[in-house]
Amino acid sequence: xxxxxxxxxxxxxxxxxxxxxxxxxxxxxxxxxxxxxxxxxxxxxxxxxxxxxxxxxxxxxxxxxxxxxxxxxxxxxxxxxxxxxxxxxxx
Numbered sequence: 001x002x003x004x005x006x007x008x009x010x011x012x013x014x015x016x017x018x019x020x021x022x023x024x025x026x027x028x029x030x031x032x033x034x035x036x037x038x039x040x041x042x043x044x045x046x047x048x049x050x051x052x053x054x055x056x057x058x059x060x061x062x063x064x065x066x067x068x069x070x071x072x073x074x075x076x077x078x079x080x081x082x083x084x085x086x087x088x089x090x091x
Contacts, residue, residue, distance in 0.1 A: 003030075043084070 003026045010019045027034055036045040 046084075 003022065006019055006022050010016050027037065031037060036042045
């Protein structure tokens with residue numbers, strides 16, 4: 001299963017955890033397909049993607065990028081911000 005197919009299967013906590021592990025494997029095995037391979041570039045890309053509003057169309061359509069079926073993509077901005085912060089300091 002490719003990384004895009006796995007993205008569409010994330011519906012909860014356990015799938016998210018598995019996806020993050022799979023995403024790191026994808027970075028190691030398909031590095032040439034990644035545009036942003038440093039942490040700095042990766043984080044700046046997240047900010048640019050949100051700033052450019054790329055997520056807004058998907059939210060309006062009620063689906064996630066690459067999703068095979070439509071579903072609501074509610075964003076919890078505070079939780080995402082804390083996740084990014086905590087990941088830099090968690091042992």
